[in-house]
Amino acid sequence: MATNKKKIFVTQTLSQGARALLNQRDDIELVEFPNLISAIDFEALLKSHAPVHGVALGATAFGETELEASQDMKVVTRIGVGYDAVDVPALSRRKVPLMVAGSANSPSVAEAALFMMLTLAKRAQELHACVKDGQWAGRLGMLPFDLYGKTVLVIGFGRIGTRTAKRCLAMDMNVQVYDPYKPAADIKAAGCEPVADLDAALPHADFVSIHCPKTPETVGLFDAARIGRMKPKSYLINTARGGIVKETALYDALVSGKIAGAGIDVFEVEPPPIGNALFALPNVIMAPHVAGVTVEAVSRMSEQTARNILSVLDGDPIRQNIINQDVLG
Numbered sequence: 001m002a003t004n005k006k007k008i009f010v011t012q013t014l015s016q017g018a019r020a021l022l023n024q025r026d027d028i029e030l031v032e033f034p035n036l037i038s039a040i041d042f043e044a045l046l047k048s049h050a051p052v053h054g055v056a057l058g059a060t061a062f063g064e065t066e067l068e069a070s071q072d073m074k075v076v077t078r079i080g081v082g083y084d085a086v087d088v089p090a091l092s093r094r095k096v097p098l099m100v101a102g103s104a105n106s107p108s109v110a111e112a113a114l115f116m117m118l119t120l121a122k123r124a125q126e127l128h129a130c131v132k133d134g135q136w137a138g139r140l141g142m143l144p145f146d147l148y149g150k151t152v153l154v155i156g157f158g159r160i161g162t163r164t165a166k167r168c169l170a171m172d173m174n175v176q177v178y179d180p181y182k183p184a185a186d187i188k189a190a191g192c193e194p195v196a197d198l199d200a201a202l203p204h205a206d207f208v209s210i211h212c213p214k215t216p217e218t219v220g221l222f223d224a225a226r227i228g229r230m231k232p233k234s235y236l237i238n239t240a241r242g243g244i245v246k247e248t249a250l251y252d253a254l255v256s257g258k259i260a261g262a263g264i265d266v267f268e269v270e271p272p273p274i275g276n277a278l279f280a281l282p283n284v285i286m287a288p289h290v291a292g293v294t295v296e297a298v299s300r301m302s303e304q305t306a307r308n309i310l311s312v313l314d315g316d317p318i319r320q321n322i323i324n325q326d327v328l329g
Contacts, residue, residue, distance in 0.1 A: 012058025063087030116263030
């Protein structure tokens with residue numbers, strides 16, 4: 001009966017496969033608001049449709065206010081893996097699990113990190129311009145270099161960091177890993193070298209690739225002092241979250257030659273304001289927070305989100321995709 005249906009809100013476009021998984025269930029009512037951003041609109045919609053039992057979030061924030069408005073929330077999911085816009089303690093207080101898309105976009109982000117390393121090492125932008133602008137004679141003054149034999153320091157050894165490390169190993173790079181929450185034995189078993197002291201490791205890395213979540217502990221992790229420990233010919237890659245790297249400190253380091261270049265997929269403010277100082281620098285490559293948003297990853301994340309929701313409503317939650325494990329009995 002309609003009154004027994006569980007109402008699921010979706011604030012971002014779902015793939016056809018994910019929509020089919022939910023729509024084939026007679027006990028699910030799917031309510032979609034693609035690309036909803038406004039918190040005020042979201043709260044009003046929750047109130048007008050209450051009770052709402054599940055939500056699949058894009059960039060929309062979710063916390064105590066939204067929980068109150070929904071009246072009977074059973075599960076909150078992210079169509080992705082980041083969750084810094086979600087008030088996790090508020091969900092935990094009400095025993096509502098927060099679920100993410102697991103490893104659905106991990107290969108895509110790992111590929112993007114490697115792509116940025118290769119783009120910078122092979123001087124793709126400069127060499128493209130060399131040919132296009134008729135500067136062929138100057139090509140030997142802008143020689144690319146190899147990843148082969150270089151050292152990469154991977155920050156964070158979770159779903160994405162492990163895959164990035166694997167791809168770097170395939171390029172015959174020396175892979176060091178900094179993750180204070182992972183046993184050294186696990187890092188060694190993956191063919192990588194664990195480092196316990198981030199500051200001590202930075203001066204030896206040719207590339208630093210960030211793959212840790214954005215938490216109070218990691219906000220500003222790469223400030224002026226830490227970036228200053230990197231060597232002048234090194235490159236910083238951030239496909240994790242904006243705010244982990246202080247952009248003013250990064251700009252200063254790039255302009256002064258303290259580091260050689262950077263690859264940035266994420267920013268402190270998104271979208272970054274027109275005229276952001278980093279835009280003018282020739283040794284920076286940028287993308288609009290799409291490292292994990294490939295054609296294939298969108299489909300995988302959507303379908304995993306649908307499975308996450310159904311698992312909770314069916315009383316058998318996919319435990320490894322739950323962030324606030326304290327809600328599990």
